[in-house]
Amino acid sequence: MAHSVHVGVLGRILATATAMGVDPAELRQRAGLRRASLDDDDGRISAAYLYDLWHHAAATTGDRTLPTRVAGSTSLDALGLFGFAVMTAPTLLASLRLGARYYPLVTDSGAWRVHTSNQRVVVRWRRDGALTPGRQLANESALAHFTAGLRQVIGAPLPLRRVRLRHAPAGGLRALSEYFDCAVDIGAEHDELELPRAPLDGPARAANAAMHAYFCRDAEARLALLSAGNGGTVERARAELRRALPAGEAAMTRVARNLGMTTRTLRRHLDSAGTSFRALLDEVRMQEAAGLLEHTDLALSEVALELGFAEASAFSRAFRRWAGTSPSTWRRSPTPLSDA
Structure with missing residues (x-):
């Protein structure tokens, strides 16, 4: 089954590019997108359109740091059920793990894996396929959005130790290092974020046990629905x-x-x-x-x-x-x- 992405993700890219002076109709045309395909607030679309949109949006705006710009303008509550489940978790580590588990609600074109030890936590992003320009930008976006979400959950700067990328970002290392506020390594084996363990055990800013249980129950049902799509x-x-x-x-x-x-x-x-x-x-x-x-x-x-x-x-x-x-x-x- 083809991988898909929530239409809201593409909507944020279009909105950011539009705010930078790009004609949204022209950008949709270049990416092969019909306006009607983005009108359903709960709709999903082939991930192939995501890669094309990233490629054309970066080329049209001339801004290769567009992934961090889009991530910086996206809040968790704009991501619907996924965002609410993550925000109301009891701790930052719980939010991080749920973000990885429920990310298919955003897109199933890749997957997060969380590796923990007493000293550190590594959050690894894997998206298979050739590292085309569109996929590179989409991978940078995944790491930038995950970081932005965790910053919102903790309500403070996120103590990232290191960010690793398989590719060399077209926008340069300086811009990414400034966004993540840590060193960025390129040519790595995996795309991943590394954090210290201790701060992640603290309470999340919007922790709410009752609402969290409600959102997680609905999120689990949506995950089952996505899995059932193969049937x-x-x-x-x-x-x-x-x-x-x-x-x-x-x-x-x-x-x-x-x-x-x-x-x-x-x-x-x-x-x-x-x-x-x-x-x-x-x-x-x-x-x-x-x-x-x-x-x-x-x-x-x-x-x-x-x-x-x-x-x-x-x-x-x-x-x-x-x-x-x-x-x-x-x-x-x-x-x-x-x-x-």
């Missing part, structure tokens, strides 16, 4: 429905948007798989109902809300259609509902 649109839609039901967001338009497609495209995929959105919603509700009734003590009204029903009576009618009996009766003696 086809039907599986992805099932995963999204499981996430969306308790929040009351199971409308077809919302599900299609979160899958990065139009309602018409989602309907076409489901039709080709021999099902429909209504049938899929019914199936997921039935499976979730069975699990909640058998394995929890939730009242029927609470089960109904978890499944996106406005009233317990509507849930009861649906359950009778699935099981041929009431939810209360089925709960006392559960039987498989797969053939219902």
Whole structure:
């Protein structure tokens, strides 16, 4: 499956270049981007467009330090769920680890790995493929954005020891050293950040246990949704429905948007798989109902809300259609509902 990136990342590059006097329409045209492809706030697009946009944005602005300029203008809360999960973590080290874990929500074109010891922490970025100019800029951007996010979490200068790059930055070492406030090595084996361990055990500025648990639960569901993308649109839609039901967001338009497609495209995929959105919603509700009734003590009204029903009576009618009996009766003696 092709790697993708959240459209907000490309939006920040375009916004920064526009503020520098570049015509955004011309830049989109050079990078092969249609404006409509960036209109969905929750959409994703092929990572190939990211590399092309970096290349053309740097060439058009004449600023090879553009990655640090974009990173410096991006706040964690602008990154949605990813940013909120990272900001509300209890410690800086926890934020760092979650940033690595949830980074696929930003882009799955590369991966972060965190290596810790008693004295230091190394955060390593790996993105496979030839180091084209666009990929080089994208890699610099990944390190710069990760650093900017950690600075926001700690609310103070980040005590970086060293930054290592596989390539020689076109903008020169001085600009990067000033941004990271430490030495930058080139020709390294990996692209990575090195930090001392001790300061990372301190509390994060916006730590909030309750909100953190909420954001992480949603982030885990989104990660599962991305992973399910390899199993086809039907599986992805099932995963999204499981996430969306308790929040009351199971409308077809919302599900299609979160899958990065139009309602018409989602309907076409489901039709080709021999099902429909209504049938899929019914199936997921039935499976979730069975699990909640058998394995929890939730009242029927609470089960109904978890499944996106406005009233317990509507849930009861649906359950009778699935099981041929009431939810209360089925709960006392559960039987498989797969053939219902």
